[in-house]
Amino acid sequence: MDINIFTVFILAVFVGVEIITKVPPTLHTPLMSGSNAISGIAIVGAIISTKVGGELGTWLGFTAVILATVNVVGGFMVTDKMLKMFKKK
Amino acid sequence: MINLESILYVFSSVLFIIGIKRLSHPKTARSGNFIASLGMLIAIITTLVSNSIVNLELVAVGIIVGSVIGAFFAIRVEMTQMPQMVAIFNGFGGIASALIAAAEFLNPSEPLLSFSIATISLSVFVGTLTFTGSFIAFGKLQGFISGQPIVFPGQQLLNAIIGISILGLSIYITLDPEQINIFYLIIAASAIIGFGLTIPIGGADMPVVISLLNSYSGIAAASTGFVLNNNALIISGALVGASGLILTNIMCKGMNRSLVNVIFGAVGLEQTTGSDGETKQINIKSYSTEEAAMIFDAAEKIIVVPGYGLAVAQAQHAVREVAEFLAKNGKTVLYAIHPVAGRMPGHMNVLLAEANIPYDQLKDLDEVNNEFEDCDVALVLGANDVVNPAARHDSSSPIYGMPILDVDKSRTVIINKRTMNTGFAGVQNELFGYDNSIMVFGDAKDMLQKLLKDLKEL
Incomplete structure (x- = not known):
């Protein structure tokens, strides 16, 4: 077990809290869909797991690649679609 | 273990953080989303290059299928x-x-x-x-x-x-x-x-x-x-x-x-056992859009309070047309957004942004609540629990203590609802029976379109 990854995790939570509390309520829906897209980072793990080997592992990885990609592409696109509507007078 | 792969992963994480940081303002938000998506692209390419993927075709097919589905959803x-x-x-x-x-x-x-x-x-x-x-x-x-x-x-x-x-x-x-x-x-x-x-x-x-x-x-x-x-x-x-x-x-x-x-x-269940105060009869005044139009005509300051009913009726464009007409006639129009209005955080803001309503007209609960005192008309569209004054004083109410928009402090409150049904918290809203409250029944979109027509005919 590596203590470094815990350090990274804890520090990232603090950074997250710090920057996300500054997002105004007006942008909470885009924040949600945008962070949703970021959680699609699981795609990295999905790609790695397709090569782990074994028939089952490959197919699980393949399914995960599809789902995570839907998350990433759909999430970023829909966030952009929303954000371009926000206009000042 | 410093290698190019881990450096690139750190770099993409930095881009995610910068991306979210830029969401702190609508002006920079769109570029922030772009920066975050760049970070994702870097992470994906890094993974593909640094791992000797056995099944590159399979991964490519997965990414293409996922992209098509994701894009389809996002566009539709x-x-x-x-x-x-x-x-x-x-x-x-x-x-x-x-x-x-x-x-x-x-x-x-x-x-x-x-x-x-x-x-x-x-x-x-x-x-x-x-x-x-x-x-x-x-x-x-x-x-x-x-x-x-x-x-x-x-x-x-x-x-x-x-x-x-x-x-x-x-x-x-x-x-x-x-x-x-x-x-x-x-x-x-x-x-x-x-x-x-x-x-x-x-x-x-x-x-x-x-x-x-x-x-x-x-x-x-x-x-x-x-x-x-x-x-x-x-x-x-x-x-x-x-x-x-x-x-x-x-x-x-x-x-x-x-x-x-x-x-x-499990809040929102129909209360089967009517507790003591529930039989309280409320007398409502129901007006037509013509009568409502006359009230708007005499008003100077108007605050619109959107709720889930607005989303259901897809009335965001209709409300903007009414608001623009009123503003053109020299009236001040603001929008009051309760944090839990709608079905997700910021739902109303996105909906109104879609209808081209400038975001600086949308006010949060804290910003707007003292504006109701000198407000002539508060127009409540498909919102219920978030404007129920019982939250302030009735300790037996399920929504007691919930911060609400003080619409009842306006000179007149015009409430549009489809029917007299209770809100999702399952409580009858005493606001509807207040002396300064007027109900205009109907679908929000129809009602607003009729109201606009009546305003123009005045």
Whole structure:
């Protein structure tokens, strides 16, 4: 077990809290869909797991690649679609 | 272990952080989203290049299929459907993390340590729960499943037993990783508890649930990061987890309820036992749009209070037309946005932005509440519980203590509703019977279009 990854995790939570509390309520829906897209980072793990080997592992990885990609592409696109509507007078 | 791969992962994590940071203002937000998506692209390319992928074709097919589906959803979705879209995407993220953890368990790249098995169990549990929970949330928002809480006797006991079983099974499998069947049992039990925790939650509490599921999808990604020892997953998962939790907290505060109460309270059930004060008769005044138009004509300052009913009626463009007409005639028009109006955080803001309403006209609860005192007309469109004055003074009301928009302090309150049904909290709104309240019944979009016509004819 590596203590470094815990350090990274804890520090990232603090950074997250710090920057996300500054997002105004007006942008909470885009924040949600945008962070949703970021959680699609699981795609990295999905790609790695397709090569782990074994028939089952490959197919699980393949399914995960599809789902995570839907998350990433759909999430970023829909966030952009929303954000371009926000206009000042 | 400094190599190019890990440096690039750190770089993409930095881009995610910068991207979210730029969401602190609508002017920079769009570029922030672009920067975050760049970070994702870098992470994906890094993974493809640095791993000698056996099945590059398979990965390519997966990415293409996923991109097409994702793009299709993103292009087709209406702004009113954003809550269910986010709900279902949360579910996809969660199940993707669970599948990766499962693949790692069934075909480990190196012998699994107890720590790895524990994180795999966590990842599978959170990921699967997120998936089934999001599925129910999606169903409720889309209308496949009743928005009413679904409850049965012993429900919470059952959830508790399943929860404890999952914990027990996870400990067991950590000690004895050969037991594949136990692993499948964990998956099944996690799926069931995802359903079990979401079905008793009513429609109006959806903003909390979606925020929470958003957070879970991040936690699932982070725990998969622990399994694979990958910093990009850990950092991104932590960011998303924190984001979801902060939003959950804001939503709970917006309703003055604890998270425990939202999850286990099943608020929104029809109160069958009419308690003492409930028989209070309220007398309402119902006006036509013509009569309402005359009130608007005499007003100088108007505050529009949108609620879920506006979204259901797709009335965002109609309200902008009315507001523009009034503004052209020298009246001040503001919009008051309650934090839990709609079905997800910021739902109303996105809807009104779609109708080209400038975001600087939208005011938060704190900003707007002292504006009602010198307001001539508060126009309440499909909102109910968030304007119920009982929240301020009636300690027997289920919504007592919830911060509300003080519309009743305006000279006149014009309330548009389809019918006299109660709000989602299942309580009758005493505001409707106030002396300064006027009801205009009908679908929000029809009503606003008629109102505009009547205003023009004055």
